[in-house]
Amino acid sequence: MSRNKSQRKALAALNYDLFQPEDLSPPAPATLYTTIRQHQSAAPAVSLSTVREVETGLPDTSELYRMFDRFNWLYFDGRLPRVKIEYSTRMSSAGSYTPQRRLIRIGRKYHQLFTDEIADTLKHEMIHIVHFRHGAAFKAEAVRVGASIRAKAHPSLKKPPKYIYTCPNCGREYPRQKRLRMASCGLCTSGRKFDPRYKLKLKLKKRHS
Template identity: 30%
Template sequence: MHSGESRRGPRTRTNMRLLRQLEFAFEQFATRLVERNDSAGQALRLPARQTATDAVALQLRGRDAGLETEASELLRSLGATRIATEIRVEWDPRLKTAAGRADYRQKLISLNPRLVEHPAEIDRTLRHELAHILAQSRAGRRRISPHGPEWQHACRDLGIADEKRCHTLPFPATRYAPRFIYRCPNCRRNFPRLRKIKRTVACLACCRAHNGGEFDVRFRLNLLRM
């Protein structure tokens, strides 16, 4: 008779492994808070749920042996034995809004640590990115569309036939204040930019209205402030 552990599917095992990682990371985080507050003679205040999740997410980085094993097993089950031995899976805190990323040349899948806020999406994101690796492996040297029919076929083989090309997880988008303000000398419209414009550009609306859409130096944008 098989034990309850052996009857659990790969997704259940993945979620349980993640929960254990979360518990361990949270214990470390809370212990450091206790030590720091005890030494200062202050009462410990545990972080709010969202803060605790963020703290755990920040600690997830580097390769994940468990997810690598799962990815390797999935590839082997589909006959992709060569890349099954090369595939690597890592947590990459540099990912901000994307749930994951696949790099075929390095046989590397990178996952956003903030997926810990959505444990049920970890397995699906892994398979989504793995489909990119599998599709390109099957195509060989032929260039394929990132989310074309080859990728869709790989998604079906990996058990996510209804997968969409983009993840819809509610990761907050990072917003930056513009550092440079340019102005058209004709219409006086301002053009905020994050980076300094290195080439000569003109106001498109004025060029269209007064010069048939062709570049006109009269409407060249001027830098107001940095």
């Protein structure tokens, strides 16, 4: 049984409405359609164009929630729970999902470079509500809903390294975000096995990331 378009729209609108704190208790089944009708008559005309943030040109947060609802109905049969969505100014990645906080974060920096990717990122993070890791199940879902698995790279998104390691033999530097433990220089070590003679030494540790 498939719902027709207007019914689906009305339900999506209701779903959106229920998210408002004052409407948290679901209506009794008998009043469901009354509520939908009330919502339709009471709601101000929503412009079809995307509401954008003034400074960044990105969709504002309420638009992100609308996109979430749209994708939820389009791809997940409306079954995904509503989660919080916010922009992150500090994050250099495209997006993240934190299950403990039921929070999707959308990276501002990333999407100022790749404005058209916002829907892609949101879909990707929505899959994370169900599949935490990028495993086979995640990948199958990504294909199904048309979301990327990896975000794009851009030089301006590179974080300064937290650690810089050097080779005691050739002096080559290895800037890294994470600590290296048993690592030897890739140039001096033959093969892929760790060689203690060329063990990388920590040269610099940044105090602030």
